[in-house]
Amino acid sequence: MRSIIRFVILVLILLSCSSPYSRKKISTSIIQDGELVVSVFKKDFKNNRGSYHIWTKYEKKNKEQVDSIRSTLSLFSNYTIYLYSDSTLDEGHYYAYSQEYFKNNPIQKFARNHQREIYVENEDTIMLLSSEPDGIYNFYTNKRLAKEDVSFIEKAIKALKINGMNTAFLYEEKTDNPGEEYYGYYYNNGKNITIKASLNENIESTIKDLNEGIKINSIASVILFQDQIRKGKKLLLECDNKTMRDKLQRSLSSFQKINFPLARKMYYNNAKEKLWEKNIEVKLSGRDITFVGYMFADNATINATYEEVRQELEDLRFKTVGFRWYEDGDRTYWKLNVKNDGDI
Known part of the structure; x- marks a missing residue:
């Protein structure tokens, strides 16, 4: 009991002797x-x-x-x-x-x-990096803001005497070339801050979308399918977590295997419908596509058409593209530089 009393007295003495600072x-x-x-x-x-x-x-x-x-x-x-x-x-x-x-x-x-491009409150800083047309502004913040920091931004806007603001993009780095690296944005009309999802959140969301799949029933859906592949590849390059990376890679590979054949079929159906008016018939066999029409009796026309369609056919991983000037004529064709459907 005495030791406890001595301890309490010692604490009181230390507190009383502490620096007034x-x-x-x-x-x-x-x-x-x-x-x-x-x-x-x-x-x-x-x-x-x-x-x-x-x-x-x-x-x-x-x-x-x-x-x-x-x-x-x-x-x-x-x-x-x-x-x-x-x-x-x-x-x-x-x-x-x-x-x-x-x-x-x-x-x-x-x-x-x-003098007028910075706002400081306690240890928090907002700096005006640049402005763009239509009321777009770019702000540096010395720490990541949260959704609850709306009043801090509003005070900065007032102090910096910014009028006509629509949106302020928020950056953690002082950059002379603002772009996609912003971490969030403040929308003045709604008076709210939106924070971009983290890399892991983006990956989890993308895996979920890939696993749910996509309904390919139009050329627009083919474009969306290609956009999802590009997004998945970009995230694979950015991801440094092996477990997450492997999970994303498996989902993306499966997504491609299922949907590349459907995308090629949709492309074929669309080309068949559109080119009928130009007296061109389109044939599809597996991953090989062939265009048939009298104009392909001319080699220059064949070559020009090939150059025009080659990239979009490779994007959909057709293996070959061929041309005939009549139904049973010789097929002039090129092998396309493509991977298997499941390869990333």
Whole structure:
């Protein structure tokens, strides 16, 4: 019992002797007239010479101005303050620092052209990367946002004075060439954030679609079938999980075996219907297709037609394509460079 009492007393003594810094409440931003003008985006408390990394909307030029920030935000007096204005917010890009004295960075100036393209709240950052027609904007965020972060984006849009926004695509990397690598987007009209599915979620969804199959009853469904194959192949290249990769590969192979013959049959039926008007008859035997018509008495016409249809026939894995100028005439044909239906 006495040992327990001694332990409790020891804890109370340790708490009473702890640094006042640990109990000191620290603000992280300064807002003037509804506008964010100062924000602490990083704090380093690892040693006695700790530091704050602070973004400022307007340039600070002397120690008195920095001390005003220190006082307003209740920042520790013995910690160095590094000041940033540029949109990178990377260490080393500070334009000045201050502790016992104020000093400018000779290789990094205050970047006036970045004053309105960044919004910082606590340690969270939104940076405007670029804008496109029709109200499309591209934002960098220093962390992945979630569906619940709508108000954060709305405050950033207001602070950055962006008008007429339709959609903002969200990126985890600072890129000069925004594209498909966005991780989500904010839709202004609906006031919601949509997060793209992760790679594993995409793979699971694709496996489910492949296993459910597809009803091939039109040329449009053939195009959809080909799109699903392309998507599956792309995911196979991106997947680094062997178990998931093997599972996807099996599903894709089975999907192809079942549907390539159906897709070829649909192509044949469509070609037969369309080319009848041009006095061309189409024959299908297994994976071999033949076009029959009087115009194929001319070798130049045969060659030109072959070049025109070769790619789409290879995409559907026909083995050969042939031409005759009458029903029982000699067949001029080419072997196509294709895999077996189940091969990926």
